[in-house]
Amino acid sequence: MTLLVKICGLTTPPTLEAALEAGADMVGLVFFARSPRHVSLDAAAGLAAQARGRARIVALTVDADDATIEAIAKLVEPDLFQLHGREIPARVADVRARCGRPVIKALPIAVRDDLAPVESFAEVADMLLFDAKPAPGAALPGGNGLAFDHTLVAGLDPGVPVMLSGGLDPATVAQAIGLVRPAAVDVSSGVERAPGDKDPAKIRAFVAAARAADAAAREIREEPPL
Numbered sequence: 001m002t003l004l005v006k007i008c009g010l011t012t013p014p015t016l017e018a019a020l021e022a023g024a025d026m027v028g029l030v031f032f033a034r035s036p037r038h039v040s041l042d043a044a045a046g047l048a049a050q051a052r053g054r055a056r057i058v059a060l061t062v063d064a065d066d067a068t069i070e071a072i073a074k075l076v077e078p079d080l081f082q083l084h085g086r087e088i089p090a091r092v093a094d095v096r097a098r099c100g101r102p103v104i105k106a107l108p109i110a111v112r113d114d115l116a117p118v119e120s121f122a123e124v125a126d127m128l129l130f131d132a133k134p135a136p137g138a139a140l141p142g143g144n145g146l147a148f149d150h151t152l153v154a155g156l157d158p159g160v161p162v163m164l165s166g167g168l169d170p171a172t173v174a175q176a177i178g179l180v181r182p183a184a185v186d187v188s189s190g191v192e193r194a195p196g197d198k199d200p201a202k203i204r205a206f207v208a209a210a211r212a213a214d215a216a217a218r219e220i221r222e223e224p225p226l
């Protein structure tokens with residue numbers, strides 16, 4: 001399967017357009033008030049209208065309640081939800097049923113033991129997202145530009161597609177793809193000038209670097225042995 005590239009935390013029509021024109025497969029809208037990338041329901045509905053049919057729209061929430069999930073589903077009509085909080089497997093299943101859409105569940109990774117819940121989340125989520133575990137007391141559970149040790153998830157096959165994130169940027173994404181061979185990569189901070197301020201040139205560079213790395217990895221895999 002061809003690698004999917006997601007650009008997350010888009011907040012303005014011009015930067016969303018840059019992501020769409022660069023060929024992003026997924027665009028993320030953040031619904032988390034503490035994030036510098038938070039968008040209101042109204043703003044998100046406008047951005048979603050701009051993206052619809054051009055890329056999959058991902059609504060990112062953090063431990064959101066039912067009313068918030070339902071309001072986003074109704075007013076924004078995303079293609080998927082990304083759950084980036086402390087949702088337990090039962091809650092992931094509940095949100096999936098409630099919103100009637102596929103769900104990406106983010107798991108924070110710092111050490112091998114953090115992979116223990118992978119199996120139970122793989123039973124209820126459509127995709128697993130491996131992100132760096134934030135520092136204790138961090139304001140955000142993701143979107144911190146923090147990387148983790150990718151060797152922990154290299155070659156891991158949880159039975160559902162894997163999305164890789166955490167401190168990726170145009171310079172590091174190729175190595176991460178080569179090592180982990182994820183189904184998808186996701187970036188926020190690595191394509192910004194400052195938190196919340198997306199840089200169209202970095203978005204283009206990120207998508208191009210990810211596509212080139214994916215093509216190179218396929219060539220190596222498909223090369224005949226002799």
Ligand SMILES: O=C(O)c1ccccc1N[C@@H]1O[C@H](COP(=O)(O)O)[C@@H](O)[C@H]1O
Pocket residue numbers: 008009028030032035036037038060062084129131140141142143144145146165166167168186187188189190
């Ligand atoms: O982007 C945010 O503001 C955000 C807020 C709360 C939870 C997750 C958030 N973003 C996600 O975090 C990871 C890593 O981002 P980064 O590239 O390291 O900045 C990514 O999956 C974003 O979708």
